[in-house]
Amino acid sequence: MFYREAGDFSTTYQADAQTFPIKYERWGYYAILAVAFGVVPFFINDYWANAVMIPFLIYAIAALGLNILTGYCGQVSLGTGGFMAVGAYAVYKLMTSFPEVNIAFHVLGAGLVTAGVGVLFGLPSLRIKGFYLAVATLAAQFFLVWLFNKVPWFYNYSASGQITAPERTVFGVVVTGPNTDAAAKYLFCLVFVFLCAWLARNLTRGSFGRKWMAIRDMDIAAEIIGVYPLAAKLSAFAVSSFFIGVSGALFFSVYLGAVEVTEAFGIQKSFLVLFMIIIGGLGSIFGSFAGAAFLVLMPVLLKNILVGQLGWPTDLATHFEFMIVGALIVTFLILEPHGLAQLWRVTKEKLRLWPFPH
Amino acid sequence: MKLKLATLALGAVMAAAPALADLVIPSLSYRTGPYAPNGIPVADGFADYLTLLNERDGGIGGVPIRMIECETGYNTEKGVECYESTKGEGSLVYSPLSTGITYQLIPKASADGIPVHSMGYGRTSAANGKVFEWVFNHPATYWDGASIAIKHIMEQEGGDISGKKIALVYHNSAYGKEPIRTLEELAKKHGYELTLLPVDHPGQEQKSQWLQIRRERPDYVLMWGWGVMNQVAIQEAANIRFPMDHFIGVWWSGSENDTLPAGAGADGYKALALANPGTNYPLFDELKTYVYDKGLSAGAGDQHGYVLYNRGVYQAMLTTEAVRKAQEIHGVADITPAMMRDGLEALEITEERMAELGLPEFGPAFSLSCENHGGSGLAKIQQWDAGSKTWSVVTDWIASDRSIIDPLIAEDSQAYAAENGIEERCN
Numbered sequence: 001m002f003y004r005e006a007g008d009f010s011t012t013y014q015a016d017a018q019t020f021p022i023k024y025e026r027w028g029y030y031a032i033l034a035v036a037f038g039v040v041p042f043f044i045n046d047y048w049a050n051a052v053m054i055p056f057l058i059y060a061i062a063a064l065g066l067n068i069l070t071g072y073c074g075q076v077s078l079g080t081g082g083f084m085a086v087g088a089y090a091v092y093k094l095m096t097s098f099p100e101v102n103i104a105f106h107v108l109g110a111g112l113v114t115a116g117v118g119v120l121f122g123l124p125s126l127r128i129k130g131f132y133l134a135v136a137t138l139a140a141q142f143f144l145v146w147l148f149n150k151v152p153w154f155y156n157y158s159a160s161g162q163i164t165a166p167e168r169t170v171f172g173v174v175v176t177g178p179n180t181d182a183a184a185k186y187l188f189c190l191v192f193v194f195l196c197a198w199l200a201r202n203l204t205r206g207s208f209g210r211k212w213m214a215i216r217d218m219d220i221a222a223e224i225i226g227v228y229p230l231a232a233k234l235s236a237f238a239v240s241s242f243f244i245g246v247s248g249a250l251f252f253s254v255y256l257g258a259v260e261v262t263e264a265f266g267i268q269k270s271f272l273v274l275f276m277i278i279i280g281g282l283g284s285i286f287g288s289f290a291g292a293a294f295l296v297l298m299p300v301l302l303k304n305i306l307v308g309q310l311g312w313p314t315d316l317a318t319h320f321e322f323m324i325v326g327a328l329i330v331t332f333l334i335l336e337p338h339g340l341a342q343l344w345r346v347t348k349e350k351l352r353l354w355p356f357p358h
Numbered sequence: 359m360k361l362k363l364a365t366l367a368l369g370a371v372m373a374a375a376p377a378l379a380d381l382v383i384p385s386l387s388y389r390t391g392p393y394a395p396n397g398i399p400v401a402d403g404f405a406d407y408l409t410l411l412n413e414r415d416g417g418i419g420g421v422p423i424r425m426i427e428c429e430t431g432y433n434t435e436k437g438v439e440c441y442e443s444t445k446g447e448g449s450l451v452y453s454p455l456s457t458g459i460t461y462q463l464i465p466k467a468s469a470d471g472i473p474v475h476s477m478g479y480g481r482t483s484a485a486n487g488k489v490f491e492w493v494f495n496h497p498a499t500y501w502d503g504a505s506i507a508i509k510h511i512m513e514q515e516g517g518d519i520s521g522k523k524i525a526l527v528y529h530n531s532a533y534g535k536e537p538i539r540t541l542e543e544l545a546k547k548h549g550y551e552l553t554l555l556p557v558d559h560p561g562q563e564q565k566s567q568w569l570q571i572r573r574e575r576p577d578y579v580l581m582w583g584w585g586v587m588n589q590v591a592i593q594e595a596a597n598i599r600f601p602m603d604h605f606i607g608v609w610w611s612g613s614e615n616d617t618l619p620a621g622a623g624a625d626g627y628k629a630l631a632l633a634n635p636g637t638n639y640p641l642f643d644e645l646k647t648y649v650y651d652k653g654l655s656a657g658a659g660d661q662h663g664y665v666l667y668n669r670g671v672y673q674a675m676l677t678t679e680a681v682r683k684a685q686e687i688h689g690v691a692d693i694t695p696a697m698m699r700d701g702l703e704a705l706e707i708t709e710e711r712m713a714e715l716g717l718p719e720f721g722p723a724f725s726l727s728c729e730n731h732g733g734s735g736l737a738k739i740q741q742w743d744a745g746s747k748t749w750s751v752v753t754d755w756i757a758s759d760r761s762i763i764d765p766l767i768a769e770d771s772q773a774y775a776a777e778n779g780i781e782e783r784c785n
Binding site for chain 2: 313
């Protein structure tokens with residue numbers, strides 16, 4: 001009924017190799033893009049932008065980044081919070097050092113700086129793997145947070161150690177600072193999300209992605225068939241850290257506007273992003289979005305239902321929020337250990353056959 | 359059943375008629391997480407005072423108060439969500455009870471034209487009203503607190519503390535780092551030696567800091583702690599048998615919830631006080647009649663009279679007095695956030711007014727002006743008695759060293775003004 005592939009013929013190699021080979025899906029994708037770029041900006045208000053859409057978009061970039069490293073290349077990382085901090089402090093230093101430059105370049109620059117730092121902390125991955133690598137990246141997490149607390153140069157010697165985003169523009173439109181229009185913020189983040197997702201998708205289905213997956217599935221076998229582990233692992237670290245750096249830069253400059261490193265980029269952030277990709281689905285672009293949506297939107301939704309609609313006391317509602325989100329995570333993982341992305345894949349299969357399952 | 363129907367009907371009427379005037383006061387509180395032991399009493403005190411005004415006087419100037427509580431968990435991301443979800447309701451003033459969230463809100467609220475009142479926390483240089491039009495931090499700032507603590511130490515040492523060692527145990531965040539610059543300046547002036555000992559969020563792990571204190575034996579330890587960090591620090595100090603009367607916390611590190619867990623070991627611990635502890639005020643009789651006995655207490659109702667509960671009451675008192683002032687200035691009962699700002703700026707708390715409110719000699723008498731958003735900068739020292747489980751005030755109001763603090767405030771606020779292109783007001 002739905003998802004008919006009948007009559008959908010690929011007549012060229014290009015048509016066969018495209019991201020969404022099924023016409024129905026392709027149109028759905030175009031429709032989502034059209035709504036996200038063309039409709040949402042006209043209706044978005046401060047609450048929807050700052051409490052819902054922007055955190056979702058930014059965490060989606062972080063989840064994409066970690067998914068490349070952990071989901072595609074099989075290198076477990078607990079350093080996401082630290083790498084986001086690198087992105088945030090890099091963009092802060094760039095913003096304050098070169099105020100006249102377009103902020104978009106600063107965000108990309110912050111991504112590149114983070115990529116460099118990521119490669120540095122990825123070096124141990126050549127010798128250790130699995131849980132031991134997780135511990136090594138955990139060290140990165142703690143070291144980076146400590147560094148940004150310890151060295152006053154990173155926060156321009158401010159008395160409180162806080163970094164605050166000054167007002168910066170893209171083509172004359174303000175995107176950081178307090179006077180930003182909700183739609184401008186949203187579109188700025190959306191462009192980065194779109195580019196990152198597009199890049200991630202095309203990297204993962206090209207030769208890079210295949211090398212990463214070969215390393216993930218069995219590194220010795222990959223080496224035997226000619227994958228150079230040094231290049232594969234470090235490129236995964238670089239690309240992943242680039243994404244995470246971009247998300248950290250946006251997180252600080254566009255979303256929060258002022259952060260202190262311990263509170264904003266602590267170990268809990270690393271876990272949050274890791275949970276996103278586990279719940280969303282390891283090794284899946286859609287999964288990164290689904291996981292980010294689940295963990296960002298669910299608490300806000302529950303808060304609005306429990307406190308806003310049912311009028312519960314705030315503390316009770318918060319405790320219930322933890323319990324409900326926790327229970328949902330456990331339920332989802334029991335029902336579908338491969339995450340929301342696999343759930344979607346199974347649904348798709350069912351929809352293709354429906355209403356004749358045999 | 360009838361009552362239920364009546365409440366339902368009333369609820370329906372109220373939902374259907376949002377045009378009814380009310381004074382919206384958001385309460386960004388935290389009743390969960392590692393800072394809850396301190397967040398709960400403040401939120402309870404704040405809510406109970408507002409309930410009292412609604413029950414007894416029908417609000418302020420005849421307009422009922424609508425308090426919207428929003429749980430932040432002391433987390434900036436949730437704080438943003440709370441701010442965005444409440445600002446559309448016509449919120450008059452934000453008091454987020456978190457320095458991190460205050461830093462977030464200062465530019466946002468200034469752009470939206472909503473005042474922020476960070477009572478004894480937040481950005482110290484916001485005391486300069488010339489630069490920070492929408493931000494208030496009366497009655498005293500962290501830098502006042504640091505100076506007052508040092509003054510108290512000098513008094514104990516007979517006026518000379520050169521060569522003494524003073525350690526600062528602080529929450530490794532914007533909050534904890536605030537006093538450092540003042541303490542460094544004061545060290546230059548008075549010649550003491552300052553040791554800095556940061557404690558990371560949430561503050562449960564302090565063994566190494568206290569080991570260092572045990573090794574270096576500083577003469578005094580100051581603390582800028584919050585949440586579970588306070589309890590742990592006091593326990594650790596008791597464990598290494600540090601003389602408790604040489605251990606002084608800021609006003610956020612001195613409540614029953616911090617000292618009770620350490621039992622007898624906490625005896626003699628000192629802390630700064632913004633207002634007096636205890637329930638020995640006429641206001642508490644009224645709270646009992648109109649709030650407690652009617653079962654309208656916020657939270658579990660077990661915090662009455664605690665230091666931080668009184669802090670919440672004090673916060674609510676300062677807020678509502680500013681509302682009254684705004685109503686008086688503009689001659690309108692249903693005020694806007696911009697009018698509220700005018701009310702805050704013209705706020706004057708006198709001894710007579712405090713007595714009228716049932717809180718005689720509760721806090722310092724002070725007044726604000728266009729330039730001064732920081733209040734009097736006075737605080738007292740209170741000391742914990744583990745036997746009777748009470749705090750008692752041991753000094754009179756102590757004034758801070760303005761010769762050190764004023765230049766620091768001017769410097770920091772100028773830097774902020776230059777960074778954000780703000781023109782000085784009040785000229």
